[in-house]
Amino acid sequence: MDTSSKSQTSQSSLIKIPPSIHELREQFFTIQKDRPIILPEAEFNDTFKFFDNMVVQRQKYEGFDFITEYWSCRLWGSKVPKPRVSPQKRQRVCTTRTPIGCPYRIRIVRKKGQVTISALKEPHNHNIEVLQNKLSSGVREILGEQVSYGYRPSEIARNLKSSRNGNTEALELTGNPQPNYKHVWNCGKEWIHQHPDPRI
Numbered sequence: 596m597d598t599s600s601k602s603q604t605s606q607s608s609l610i611k612i613p614p615s616i617h618e619l620r621e622q623f624f625t626i627q628k629d630r631p632i633i634l635p636e637a638e639f640n641d642t643f644k645f646f647d648n649m650v651v652q653r654q655k656y657e658g659f660d661f662i663t664e665y666w667s668c669r670l671w672g673s674k675v676p677k678p679r680v681s682p683q684k685r686q687r688v689c690t691t692r693t694p695i696g697c698p699y700r701i702r703i704v705r706k707k708g709q710v711t712i713s714a715l716k717e718p719h720n721h722n723i724e725v726l727q728n729k730l731s732s733g734v735r736e737i738l739g740e741q742v743s744y745g746y747r748p749s750e751i752a753r754n755l756k757s758s759r760n761g762n763t764e765a766l767e768l769t770g771n772p773q774p775n776y777k778h779v780w781n782c783g784k785e786w787i788h789q790h791p792d793p794r795i
């Protein structure tokens with residue numbers, strides 16, 4: 596893969612991603628135990644939301660002047676979750692993640708405007724591509740906002756697939772899948788839930 600061309604800022608018409616997001620995502624995937632990543636908090640907040648689909652938060656502690664969070668790889672589990680609905684009754688076809696007991700675990704410490712991310716145990720037991728089938732919170736927020744402007748989910752999904760506006764490239768650079776209109780619709784619902792209209 597040619598990563599040099601990926602370091603440029605994407606010209607996406609919809610998803611304004613920070614420069615070097617692709618490299619940062621890869622660094623985040625391979626943090627060494629004794630070599631933490633240290634970022635200004637503003638930069639962390641602007642970038643992490645685009646690749647938080649790789650990890651899940653498991654614990655959080657708030658101190659007087661710091662916050663410590665523990666996150667695991669999204670594939671940390673080792674048991675296949677029992678379906679709540681039988682396959683015959685299933686209305687939604689969704690790709691379930693295959694739990695493979697990945698041991699990758701990180702600690703994120705926010706203190707005095709700085710964020711330190713360190714790896715705790717072993718590296719991932721799989722490659723980075725398998726973590727690309729879920730939308731990150733940053734992309735979900737952008738899509739939800741578009742729905743709130745009144746665009747139809749099908750229009751937004753089509754816009755993301757266009758080869759002319761850089762949106763497909765932006766999704767790929769940030770390790771996000773190509774959403775269909777149902778995903779976009781769900782993002783719209785989530786956005787409205789998080790931004791209730793004070794007039795209603």
Ligand SMILES: [Zn+2]
Pocket residue numbers: 668669670697698699719720721
């Ligand atoms: Zn993993």
